[in-house]
Amino acid sequence: MDTIPISVEGFEKLKQELENLKKERPEVIQAIKEAREEGDLRENAGYDAARERQGMLEARITYIESRLPQCNVIDLDTMGGDKVAFGATVEIEDMETEEVKRYTLLGPDEANVDQGSISVFSPLAKALLGKRVGDEAIVNAPRGRIEYEVLSIEFKGKQDS
DSSP: OOOEEEEHHHHHHHHHHHHHHHHHHHHHHHHHHHHHHTSOGGGOHHHHHHHHHHHHHHHHHHHHHHHGGGEEEEOGGGOOOSSOOTTEEEEEEETTTOOEEEEEEEOTTTOOGGGTEEETTSHHHHHHTTOOTTOEEEEEETTEEEEEEEEEEEESSOOOO
């Protein structure tokens, strides 16, 4: 079984989401029961919506329950060094456009590009892993080959370089 890296914080959020979803089950079951009591199920939008919600709820619960045992929980406070690794916050510059971006490399279940984090399994993160400040990382993207320069590498925790 392959392990999936995740921060302590990300792991706790995933467990909390699972707990919240399980608490929501009775409400959804009640909504289905009430919609059933309204009569003809073929034209009952409330019933259809409740059943759809139940399906999504159960699918997410199943997903999280199957994912948790695969998680390799990593304490970001223990991470450090001068190379890009899981948990690093990296500032990079697109060498063509000179656009500077900043990302934290996290696990796929906690990555959110809108919040400044990317999956350690993404093409960009894979290209950055092991790089040092000043190194170039090349990503083959849909728009073509993109070259980045690593401007800085920071870790949340203590740096024990």
